[in-house]
Amino acid sequence: MQDFILTDEQQDLVAFAKDFAEKELKPVVAECDRKGEFPMEVYKKFYEAGFSTMFVPEKYGGTGASSMDLVLINEQFAKVDAGFIVSATTAEFGVTPLRIAGTEEQVAYYMDRVMQGQLGAFCLTEPGAGSDAAATRTTAVRDGDDYIIDGRKCFITSGGIADMYTVFATLDRSKGAKGITCFLVEREREGVSVGKDEDKMGLRLSNTADVVFDNVRIPAKNRIGAEGEGFKIAMKSLDRSRGVNSYGCLGIAEHAIEEAVAYAKQRVTFGHPIIKNQGLQWMLADMQIQCTAARSLLYRCAEMIDKTGKYDTELGSITKTFVSDMCMKVTTDAVQILGGYGYSREYPVEKLMRDAKIFQIFEGTNQIQRMVIGGQMSR
Ligand SMILES: Cc1cc2nc3c(=O)[nH]c(=O)nc-3n(C[C@H](O)[C@H](O)[C@H](O)COP(=O)(O)OP(=O)(O)OC[C@H]3O[C@@H](n4cnc5c(N)ncnc54)[C@H](O)[C@@H]3O)c2cc1C
Numbered sequence: 243m244q245d246f247i248l249t250d251e252q253q254d255l256v257a258f259a260k261d262f263a264e265k266e267l268k269p270v271v272a273e274c275d276r277k278g279e280f281p282m283e284v285y286k287k288f289y290e291a292g293f294s295t296m297f298v299p300e301k302y303g304g305t306g307a308s309s310m311d312l313v314l315i316n317e318q319f320a321k322v323d324a325g326f327i328v329s330a331t332t333a334e335f336g337v338t339p340l341r342i343a344g345t346e347e348q349v350a351y352y353m354d355r356v357m358q359g360q361l362g363a364f365c366l367t368e369p370g371a372g373s374d375a376a377a378t379r380t381t382a383v384r385d386g387d388d389y390i391i392d393g394r395k396c397f398i399t400s401g402g403i404a405d406m407y408t409v410f411a412t413l414d415r416s417k418g419a420k421g422i423t424c425f426l427v428e429r430e431r432e433g434v435s436v437g438k439d440e441d442k443m444g445l446r447l448s449n450t451a452d453v454v455f456d457n458v459r460i461p462a463k464n465r466i467g468a469e470g471e472g473f474k475i476a477m478k479s480l481d482r483s484r485g486v487n488s489y490g491c492l493g494i495a496e497h498a499i500e501e502a503v504a505y506a507k508q509r510v511t512f513g514h515p516i517i518k519n520q521g522l523q524w525m526l527a528d529m530q531i532q533c534t535a536a537r538s539l540l541y542r543c544a545e546m547i548d549k550t551g552k553y554d555t556e557l558g559s560i561t562k563t564f565v566s567d568m569c570m571k572v573t574t575d576a577v578q579i580l581g582g583y584g585y586s587r588e589y590p591v592e593k594l595m596r597d598a599k600i601f602q603i604f605e606g607t608n609q610i611q612r613m614v615i616g617g618q619m620s621r
Contacts (some may be wrong), residue, residue, distance in 0.1 A: 247541070248314070255311055259318035262291055271323045271447065275593055278441055280329050280403060280449040288330055289359040297334045302353035309544040313489045320493025324597050325447030328490055329361075332400040335487070336362025338479035339408045339424050343467030348426065355406060363404035365395040365453055366476050372397075373610050375410070376419035376473055380455065382411035387462050391427060391455040394437065397604075401451035402436045405429045409455065410472045422472035426464045433458035444596030478553075484605040485543035485558035491569035491601045492540060495533045498576035498594045502526060505580050505589075522579060529572045536565040556618040559611040566601035566608060573598040 248256070266288070270281045288294055297312055298304020307315070312334075319327035333356045340349050352362065371377040380393025391411050395401070407427045414421035427434060437452025467475050503526060506517035516522050543561045547553060573595040577584035584591050602608045 252311060252314055256314050256318055259293070259315040260321075262288070262293070263319045263322040267319065267322045267326055271326075275323075275325075275446045278439075278446040280400075280447055281326065282403070284326065285330055286359070294330060294333065294359065294361075295357055297331075298353050298356055302350060303357045304353070309486050309547040310541065313486055313540060313544045316489040317493045317496075320490045321497045322493075323447050324490040324494050325445040327493075328445060329400045329403070329448035332364065332404060333360070333362040333406075335364045335399070335479075335483055336404070336406060336408050338364070338482055339466050339475045340426065342478050342482075343424065343471060343475050344426075348463075348466065352406060352426065360405035361400050361403055362406045362408065363398050363400045363453070364479065365398050365401070365407045365409045367395060367397045368393065369396050373607060375476060376422065378410055378412050378422055379415070380409065380411040381415075382413050382423055382425065384413070384462075385459070388459050389425065389462060389465065391425060391433075391458045391460060393455050395453045395455075396437075397440060397450055398453050399604075400449050401453045402439055402449045407434075407453060408466065410476050411455075413469055417470070419473035420470050422476070423469050424466040424472040424475045425460060426466055427455065427458060427460055431458050431460060443599065444593070445600050446596075480605055481555045481558050482547075482553040483558075484611075485553075485561035486540070486547065487605060488536075488540050488543075488562050488565035488601065491565045491598065492533070492537055494594050494598050495529075495536070495569045495572040498573045498591055499526070499529050499533060501589070501591050501594070502529065502576040502579040505583070509581075516579075525575055525579065529575055532568040533572060536568045540565055556615055559606075559614045559618075562601075562605060563608045563611040563615070566598075569598040569601055570595075 266284050270284060274281050292305065293315065296305040296307040300306040316327050316331060337352050340352055366375055368379055370379060380391065380395065383390045391409060393411060406429065409425050409427050410422050411425060412421040413423055433456040435454045437454050440450040442450060506522055506526065507515055509516045539561050543557055546557065573591065576591045577595050580589055580591055583589050
């Protein structure tokens with residue numbers, strides 16, 4: 243299908259990203275998926291080609307790409323492998339708290355390190371604090387002009403490969419959400435270490451790891467926003483990111499549809515290609531309908547950010563939920579269309595189904611999103 247809303251420049255960007263992803267990323271996907279490994283050599287080329295600094299505003303030396311441009315580029319990468327692009331773009335996710343509550347100096351410092359090819363990571367989740375993020379146990383204690391951070395974060399995307407962490411820690415557990423404060427912690431600080439690498443079902447090219455903070459001393463200038471504002475900053479950061487970050491689902495679903503159609507055209511049963519069966523055509527049609535509707539919602543979310551500079555909590559949650567549910571359904575149906583071969587690792591669709599699942603879980607599960615949407619509706 244043609245997408246007539248894209249400008250010539252955007253079509254060029256899409257072609258550039260598609261070409262790079264096909265040439266540089268595709269050849270390593272199967273092996274990295276088997277090993278559960280982030281392809282660092284491909285990331286280096288990705289950085290050299292300018293992709294990792296596209297989100298950085300021009301005043302800090304980046305391209306200053308719009309949300310829409312970033313969605314279009316990331317969608318092309320996700321079509322080849324969603325895990326790679328999710329991990330390769332965590333610098334943008336990690337800077338969100340600074341954009342919301344950081345000082346100009348803090349943002350400039352972070353962006354400068356991104357311009358040198360460094361990655362960031364967003365460290366909110368802990369073993370006992372996932373959906374219930376206010377249950378954070380990682381502590382921050384003020385000590386003169388410093389803070390001492392102590393605790394363990396888990397399931398951190400790019401946790402093992404990032405150079406900067408935005409970390410949420412509590413100054414006073416008795417205050418719950420109001421005790422949480424956000425900090426920027428550099429990887430090179432004494433006491434920072436990477437814990438276990440998560441051996442995941444899908445999205446295996448992304449790096450997911452525990453990050454441990456063992457009495458890490460950081461200067462007070464690394465505090466992002468005021469003491470006690472951390473929970474609000476975390477929620478606002480997720481509001482900003484979760485809608486547009488659904489690009490991963492779009493790429494996965496588009497890939498699954500292409501594979502399903504190609505297979506259905508060549509697989510013959512009862513003397514004719516299976517695509518000639520109306521039952522399968524309707525399945526494929528539903529997959530295409532859902533994917534096209536999801537794309538419109540996601541592009542709308544990105545356009546709204548570009549046109550108004552605003553992030554809508556409800557629209558972000560609706561987009562994240564709809565697009566990830568669509569992706570799970572479409573990839574499951576793609577496996578069905580390939581029959582037994584869909585279930586075999588020799589064909590790509592089982593991987594797409596494994597990759598799809600996480601999008602219903604991270605950045606707030608789809609149950610939590612429905613709570614957010616319902617909460618907004620009942621105000
Ligand atoms: C691959 C991967 C990458 C991740 N990346 C990051 C990252 O970069 N940074 C980060 O901070 N975190 C990250 N996470 C963590 C992720 O955001 C959490 O796993 C997620 O928010 C869910 O938390 P939980 O796993 O503790 O599940 P729980 O909160 O224990 O939830 C378990 C189940 O209960 C449901 N549930 C919980 N509370 C309610 C309720 N009130 N009503 C209805 N249902 C409820 C949930 O929907 C879920 O189905 C990542 C996780 C994974 C697996």
